[in-house]
Amino acid sequence: MKKIYLLSIVWLHVLLASCVDITNNENLEKIIINPNDAEEVKLSEFIDSIIYIKLQSDSNCYTGIVSDILIKKKYIYLNDMSRNAISVFDKKGRLVSSLNKKGKGRGEYIMISGFFVDSLEKTVQVLDGIKNQIITYSNIKFEYIQKKEIFHIVANTVRKHYNYLYYSTHRIDNLLDTSSTNTTNADIIICKDNHVIKTIFPKKIITNHSYFSVYPESFTLNDNNNLFASIMFDNTFYQLDGLNAIPILKIDFQKYGIDNEYISLSSTEEQMKYISSIENKGKAMLPFLTVNNNDLLSFSYCVNIGNRADEDYNFPFEFRTYLYFKNSKKSFHAKRFINDITDFPKDIWLTNFNKSATVYESWYQNYLVYIISPSVELNVDDKIITNCIGEVHINDNPIIMLLKLKNF
Numbered sequence: 348m349k350k351i352y353l354l355s356i357v358w359l360h361v362l363l364a365s366c367v368d369i370t371n372n373e374n375l376e377k378i379i380i381n382p383n384d385a386e387e388v389k390l391s392e393f394i395d396s397i398i399y400i401k402l403q404s405d406s407n408c409y410t411g412i413v414s415d416i417l418i419k420k421k422y423i424y425l426n427d428m429s430r431n432a433i434s435v436f437d438k439k440g441r442l443v444s445s446l447n448k449k450g451k452g453r454g455e456y457i458m459i460s461g462f463f464v465d466s467l468e469k470t471v472q473v474l475d476g477i478k479n480q481i482i483t484y485s486n487i488k489f490e491y492i493q494k495k496e497i498f499h500i501v502a503n504t505v506r507k508h509y510n511y512l513y514y515s516t517h518r519i520d521n522l523l524d525t526s527s528t529n530t531t532n533a534d535i536i537i538c539k540d541n542h543v544i545k546t547i548f549p550k551k552i553i554t555n556h557s558y559f560s561v562y563p564e565s566f567t568l569n570d571n572n573n574l575f576a577s578i579m580f581d582n583t584f585y586q587l588d589g590l591n592a593i594p595i596l597k598i599d600f601q602k603y604g605i606d607n608e609y610i611s612l613s614s615t616e617e618q619m620k621y622i623s624s625i626e627n628k629g630k631a632m633l634p635f636l637t638v639n640n641n642d643l644l645s646f647s648y649c650v651n652i653g654n655r656a657d658e659d660y661n662f663p664f665e666f667r668t669y670l671y672f673k674n675s676k677k678s679f680h681a682k683r684f685i686n687d688i689t690d691f692p693k694d695i696w697l698t699n700f701n702k703s704a705t706v707y708e709s710w711y712q713n714y715l716v717y718i719i720s721p722s723v724e725l726n727v728d729d730k731i732i733t734n735c736i737g738e739v740h741i742n743d744n745p746i747i748m749l750l751k752l753k754n755f
Contacts, residue, residue, distance in 0.1 A: 395751045412428040416705060422468060480496055503563055519558050562577070562698070567709070580611040691719075719745060
């Protein structure tokens with residue numbers, strides 16, 4: 348299976364500034380955006396201060412490819428794909444425990460396809476996409492508790508929300524039952540108790556087992572534990588409430604957006620060529636929601652910047668980000684965020700993933716979140732000396748950046 352991430356082009360710049368009209372149409376809020384209005388924005392325009400959590404980096408806890416990071420009240424959880432392990436750090440960044448039980452025996456997993464931590468942080472559950480099981484361990488000693496069989500779904504991301512598993516497939520081929528040979532390319536598949544309960548936006552397209560993804564994370568939670576989803580080739584964001592997908596917000600690029608209806612049901616190959624073609628230079632597309640709290644709304648989208656994709660589909664895109672403060676009605680719309688508050692890093696993304704495609708929630712307890720990957724930020728330098736966090740080495744573990752918003 349050829350799974351292509353647009354995010355392999357990590358040298359894109361993201362981000363935020365003003366001038367966006369908000370209207371209401373039949374109870375569905377609409378935001379009208381002209382991507383040409385995006386500007387370079389300094390963090391000091393909307394950020395008050397920055398806190399860093401430097402995760403411990405030494406011979407006992409170096410990590411490799413970090414797929415996702417979860418920040419909870421007690422601990423920080425890091426999924427290390429290269430070791431197939433979960434590392435747990437305290438809020439000072441010190442390593443306190445690790446889950447590393449790869450194997451085929453009782454209480455072991457073959458691959459961590461996802462993991463879930465309960466609200467009280469008493470258990471950690473590993474979703475094993477090879478065994479098709481959810482394995483539950485005590486936190487933080489990681490003693491085996493139980494396993495539960497699940498239905499096999501291939502997806503980019505999965506969220507456990509109340510009694511359901513929500514899979515965002517990004518149009519990967521999936522079977523809906525073991526007795527059928529018919530596949531679906533539904534955008535979201537909902538499972539419960541080892542069964543597919545519902546598909547959202549079911550469809551059948553020609554993939555030839557080749558897939559691509561502009562953004563690795565489709566889901567986000569808000570402060571009220573509401574779950575939201577972004578769908579490819581759909582400019583509307585949805586709240587997932589049980590088995591229902593409720594439209595909450597529509598992004599209208601007007602003449603500056605691609606034709607979603609034209610390309611949505613085309614083959615994967617046609618979709619990749621279309622969104623990256625020189626004819627769509629300057630066009631906006633594929634928005635994804637990152638924050639939707641009581642006071643703050645944030646989403647990002649892509650703009651074709653004008654070069655044809657090569658045969659490996661290296662897409663000619665850059666990300667733009669929009670933030671809207673609901674109470675003050677102040678907005679920022681940017682193609683790049685410049686860090687003028689501290690000396691590292693020079694600029695950041697405000698999305699639900701970073702430049703190395705590590706996935707995380709971009710909001711935590713009144714802070715915007717950015718995860719620094721030293722290997723990406725340093726690029727060729729072995730180490731640098733910073734004023735804000737001291738010495739940073741290219742092989743250091745991720746550094747968590749918490750950005751305190753100004754009061755508007």
